[in-house]
Structures are given as structure tokens and as C-alpha cells.
């Protein structure tokens with residue numbers, strides 16, 4: 001099936017088959033997220049695969065959605081790093097230089113200076129907005145690859161961020177939450193499976209200027 005056919009068929013699940021999990025499919029979707037392009041290849045996002053039962057219950061309790069999140073096979077939180085310091089830019093510059101065959105400390109320093117100017121020069125608010133935007137790219141590929149692997153999903157921004165943060169010690173990890181994704185198998189009584197795909201006409205979204 002083509003990617004666009006898959007995207008036309010996937011839907012945001014409202015009701016999951018309780019406990020239906022598929023770890024291989026989840027790994028496939030996570031791999032796609034890891035391959036997502038990011039500015040400077042900095043990858044300022046993290047995906048927290050929530051496995052511990054007590055943590056899962058606390059996370060599920062923070063969600064506003066009517067979807068039966070607690071019964072999904074998997075729960076994954078996409079979050080972004082809140083501080084540039086967490087990006088380990090020295091090591092990143094050295095790795096990129098080595099990858100490109102750029103020899104010497106001077107080449108590494110030049111790359112490092114470029115990152116410093118752009119990434120470290122951002123205000124805290126701008127850094128967070130930038131990191132968040134990169135996170136959604138990873139999320140998009142994750143959702144597409146989950147659909148490819150036959151894993152149904154519901155992405156959710158509707159949660160109590162403080163409660164979710166406490167459940168996962170997000171502050172301690174230097175993270176801010178973006179989107180929680182429940183994954184599994186859409187249930188036979190999932191109403192969303194029968195809803196027609198609603199999208200604006202392409203011409204109203206795509207402006208050829």
C-alpha cells in the first residue's frame with residue numbers, strides 16, 4: 001500500500017482492544033522517529049516508552065481524551081529538551097566532522113561555533129519552540145510508520161502537563177511534554193474507524209504563489 005493510501009486509512013483511535021500490543025511494530029515506528037530529519041541533526045526530542053504499570057496508570061490519569069488510553073497496548077510520550085546544554089554539542093560537532101572526513105580540531109571548532117551561534121543563541125522561549133517543532137517531525141514519521149506496521153494510534157495533546165510531568169519526572173529529565181501517543185488495535189466498536197476522513201480541499205491548504 002502506498003504511503004498516501006496508508007495515511008488516508010489511519011485514524012485517531014477512540015477505543016482500543018484492551019491490551020493489544022505489538023512490540024515489533026512499535027520498534028518499527030520508533031526507528032522511523034529516530035530517522036526523522038532535524039535542524040543541525042540535533043535531535044532535541046525524546047520518546048518515553050511507558051512500560052511500568054504504576055507509571056502507566058498515573059500517565060493515563062493525566063489524559064483528558066475520552067479514548068480508553070489505559071487499555072492501549074503501548075503508551076509513548078514525545079517530549080522536547082528544554083535546554084541547549086542537554087544537546088552535548090561538543091560531541092555532536094566531533095561526530096559530524098568525523099562523518100564528513102573533516103580532520104582537525106579547527107574543523108570541529110568551526111562546526112561547534114555554528115551550533116553555538118544558532119542553537120545556543122536562542123532565548124529560552126525560542127529554544128523550546130524550536131525543539132518542539134523538531135519533535136513534531138519525529139512524531140509525524142512515527143505515526144506514519146506505526147500505520148505502516150499495522151499499529152493503530154491516537155496522538156494526544158490534551159493532558160494535565162503538571163500531572164504528566166510528575167508521573168514521568170520530566171523536569172528531572174530536562175524535558176517538556178508535547179504529544180502522548182496511545183497505540184494498539186482499534187476495537188470493533190471504535191466509532192472513529194467508521195468516520196469518513198475529513199480534510200480541507202488541498203487547494204485551500206496549498207497555495208501556489
Ligand SMILES: Cc1cc2nc3c(=O)[nH]c(=O)nc-3n(C[C@H](O)[C@H](O)[C@H](O)COP(=O)(O)O)c2cc1C
Pocket residue numbers: 010011012013065066067154155156157158159179192197198
Ligand atoms: C498533535 C495532535 C494532538 C492531538 N490531540 C488530541 C487529543 O488531545 N485528544 C484527542 O482525542 N485527539 C487528539 N488528536 C487527534 C485529532 O483530533 C485527529 O488526528 C484529527 O481529528 C484528525 O482525525 P484523524 O487522525 O482520524 O484523521 C490529536 C492529533 C494530533 C496530530
